[in-house]
Amino acid sequence: MKVFSRIYNFLVFGFLYAPILVMIVYSFNATKSRTQFGGFSLRWYAELFHDQVILKSLYISLAVALLSAIVATLIGTLASVGIHAMRGMKRRAYLAVNNIPVTNPDIVTAISMMILFVFFVTRMNGMEMGFGTLLISHITFNIPYVVLSVLPKLRGLNENIFEAAQDLGCPPVKAFLKVVIPQISQGIVTGFIMAFTLSLDDFVISYFNSGATAQTLPVTIYSMTKRPYSPKINALSTLLFLAVMILLLVVNLRKSGEDKKEAKH
Numbered sequence: 111m112k113v114f115s116r117i118y119n120f121l122v123f124g125f126l127y128a129p130i131l132v133m134i135v136y137s138f139n140a141t142k143s144r145t146q147f148g149g150f151s152l153r154w155y156a157e158l159f160h161d162q163v164i165l166k167s168l169y170i171s172l173a174v175a176l177l178s179a180i181v182a183t184l185i186g187t188l189a190s191v192g193i194h195a196m197r198g199m200k201r202r203a204y205l206a207v208n209n210i211p212v213t214n215p216d217i218v219t220a221i222s223m224m225i226l227f228v229f230f231v232t233r234m235n236g237m238e239m240g241f242g243t244l245l246i247s248h249i250t251f252n253i254p255y256v257v258l259s260v261l262p263k264l265r266g267l268n269e270n271i272f273e274a275a276q277d278l279g280c281p282p283v284k285a286f287l288k289v290v291i292p293q294i295s296q297g298i299v300t301g302f303i304m305a306f307t308l309s310l311d312d313f314v315i316s317y318f319n320s321g322a323t324a325q326t327l328p329v330t331i332y333s334m335t336k337r338p339y340s341p342k343i344n345a346l347s348t349l350l351f352l353a354v355m356i357l358l359l360v361v362n363l364r365k366s367g368e369d370k371k372e373a374k375h
Contacts, residue, residue: 130351137344144339154345164346167330170241174326175309178248183302185249186256191290193257194264211254220318223247227319239321247319248312252305259301263294303361307354 137155141148158164193204211219227243267290275285291298313328320329327346334343 133344134348134351137341137348139341139344142339142341154341158342158345158349161342164327164330164342167325167327170244170324171310171327174241174245174248174324175306178245178252178309179302179305181249182252182256182305183298186253186301186305187260187294187298189253190257190260190264191286194261208254208257211251212258216251216312216314219251220247220315223250223315224318238323239319241324244316244320244324244326247315248309251312251315252309255304255308256298256301259304260294260297263297267293299361303357307357310350 135147136144138150138152139147140151140153189208193201193208196204223243223246227239227247231238271289271293272285275289276282280288311328312326313332316326317329317332320326325333327350331343331346334340
């Protein structure tokens with residue numbers, strides 16, 4: 111059974127990562143061919159870093175992802191604390207409302223937000239679709255994922271610790287920051303990383319709410335596919351893949367270090 115299990119795992123991971131491996135290899139191809147490897151070259155990476163359109167889109171994507179992740183993490187953490195304090199039907203109702211954006215198709219969220227922004231744009235002078243609407247839309251769809259990451263940590267928290275800190279003279283806000291936040295920090299970090307990666311990866315919501323002045327990287331890559339194929343897409347995708355892999359490794363190493371510290375205590 112172990113042999114079959116290993117073969118099955120190998121086939122599954124091979125199916126998932128073989129296309130990425132091919133993409134990485136062909137990002138170093140000296141020619142534009144997508145079927146024949148014409149020799150090792152860094153040509154497409156050099157051209158990538160001289161493409162101002164891609165660099166601007168990368169800057170916008172990183173700025174939106176970072177800002178939306180920070181704001182969504184703050185709002186989502188506070189919302190998690192509020193939902194955790196509720197009981198009965200009220201808590202279930204708020205959880206159901208929180209889960210709707212997660213299960214809702216992205217196209218529905220994207221179009222509904224676009225209609226909302228267009229409504230305000232047509233009624234407010236000086237307002238237009240751009241970085242602001244893009245940031246608001248990303249914050250909106252990231253908040254539920256932060257809530258889902260933080261809530262399990264709050265459920266596993268011993269509430270007596272917070273009350274004990276108050277009994278010892280610590281004000282409620284300080285007790286929350288000094289006692290509760292460190293206990294749920296792992297869930298907060300997980301929610302932040304999830305929000306960051308989802309924002310960086312999003313296409314549908316960004317496509318409908320970015321306007322002409324603030325296109326994210328996925329939208330720019332999509333527009334590049336309408337023109338003759340350029341291997342710069344392979345180079346760009348390779349760099350994004352490596353960045354996400356490094357981020358995940360750092361998080362996992364941090365988590366394993368915390369687990370070892372907890373095991374020692």
